[in-house]
Amino acid sequence: MYELKNHTEIVVRQAIKDYFRQNKTCCSCERCQADIMALALNRLPPRYYVSLRGEILTRNESHALPDQARVMADVVRAAQQVGAAPSHQMPDQT
Numbered sequence: 001m002y003e004l005k006n007h008t009e010i011v012v013r014q015a016i017k018d019y020f021r022q023n024k025t026c027c028s029c030e031r032c033q034a035d036i037m038a039l040a041l042n043r044l045p046p047r048y049y050v051s052l053r054g055e056i057l058t059r060n061e062s063h064a065l066p067d068q069a070r071v072m073a074d075v076v077r078a079a080q081q082v083g084a085a086p087s088h089q090m091p092d093q094t
């Protein structure tokens with residue numbers, strides 16, 4: 001079974017984890033993290049590779065990977081956007 005994987009997605013997921021480890025300003029629930037991820041991924045170029053049962057068949061060269069600083073900048077921008085207007089009700093904040 002061949003699968004398409006997006007390396008940018010893996011990098012963004014890690015960047016969001018790092019962001020929430022250092023910042024508590026934005027809601028970090030599953031829904032908001034998914035919203036941040038969607039916003040950031042829509043801004044960043046995808047890097048797809050083919051994987052076969054977990055084995056990577058076509059590797060991206062490291063220079064083709066999105067720049068970490070750019071990924072983090074987009075994650076921060078997306079987190080601020082989601083934090084300003086979360087997709088869900090905030091029951092503890094009225």
Ligand SMILES: [Zn+2]
Nearest residue numbers: 027028029032
């Ligand atoms: Zn939330």
